[in-house]
Amino acid sequence: MKTASLSTAQAPPISVPLRFFAIAPLFLLLAAWILAWGDDLSNPHSPALLAATHCITLGFMALVMLGAVQQILPVVIGSPMPAQRWVAWFSFLPLIVGTLSLAGGFLLHEPALLNLACWLLGLAFLTFIAASLISLSRATAQNASKNALWLAISALTLAVTLGSLLAHGYANGLPLNYPQLALAHIALALGGWVTMLIVGVSFQVVPMFQLTPNYPKWLSAGLPPALCAALLLFLCSRLLESAPLGYLAEALFWLLAVSFATITLKLQSQRRRRVADATLSFFRLGMISLLLAALFSLLAPFSPELFKMSAVVTFILGFALSVIHGMLYKIIPFLIWFHLFRGGIKKGVPNMKEIIPEAWMWRHLWLHFLTLLAALMTLYWKAAVWLLATGLALQGILLCFAIVTAITVYRRTLTGMEK
């Protein structure tokens, strides 16, 4: 038999996703620094809060998600991105510099930095979106994840367009309807891109890695288009400035989100191997946070400012970040194993569980949980922002340590073992 090796035309080089994952935690440190020293954090539109939020959503979340999608496409739909190294560089570097420019532009009130951010982030996302659409259009696989990925990329396209318009308008003093545009941008970025991507990837990753039964077909087939319908309804409500239509769209979105979270938790309770697993616990914390975000949103009429902020914080830190951390701790060890195998290593390939120490994942889980509590406390007690900043900074350091450890294991195995 010939030596087994994974085709390079199929899987991107390991450096492609790892460069995104390795830099992303540094933006958690930057967000922590801005939160610790920023002014007027009680105002959701304050420059410091806008800068810190975009360090988390663009610097951390988007970097990880863009890196992960390049790795996930060949595994989930059997169709890699074209020109993978070029796509990686043209999305990676502009995304990093663009996010730094955007945060700097907000903090320093500097229009030139905001304009630069528009160009750089536009280039990063345009490259990624074009490559993703080519990959999706070439894929012959027909599964629910593919449909969700189509919709996630479409939502990202609109979110980036509106985000660029907002930053450009803010920098150049254009007369735009900023509150409505900002709401549409947030809905498309968080409700569309983030939620749809997590949903689509979960359809594959949850049964595969957590050994649960498959998601019911009615959910995997119906949820992505239903989420899309809720978002379109919300966009129409903003265009028509219709409050009742807006409430209806929000209610539909949260109902769908609650269905997804509840069914995921139920499937996880039916998993085949009932052993404690930090990555599973990250995922569970994410789903419970999604339920809490829905509850806060439901309570919003009683105290709109407080509960809407609680919903956003719980969604970003509790749902999105928990799931991203959980996925990272599964994807990175799998990638290391996968690429060592591709390199033709026959002996000494470490067990996936030995690549990143499980004890560090548990410590990170508890730290992340405490950071989420600190973020919610900040809404009631401003001094808690120091706890939030400390938690985010420590998470960035822990994640950096975990990723560097994994890369060290990869390099040591590659150079030290018999081929």
Add this chain to the structure above:
Amino acid sequence: MPDLDVCGLPPPEPFEKIMQALQTLPAGATLRVRIPREPFPLYAVLRDTGYAWATTPSAEGNYEILITLRP
């Protein structure tokens, strides 16, 4: 025909078990694999190492893959 059921195994065990089974597969024989999802990365390995395969989805949502060494 040798049968291999890798349902209920976490990654990368299905991949490892299939590669082990292929190493001991007699010439001209076909390995039948039952797997819960389409293993796209495996296809690339099979193509590169000279195997032919045919995949059929089953009613319960799994896949059956017949793998044979190409002549």
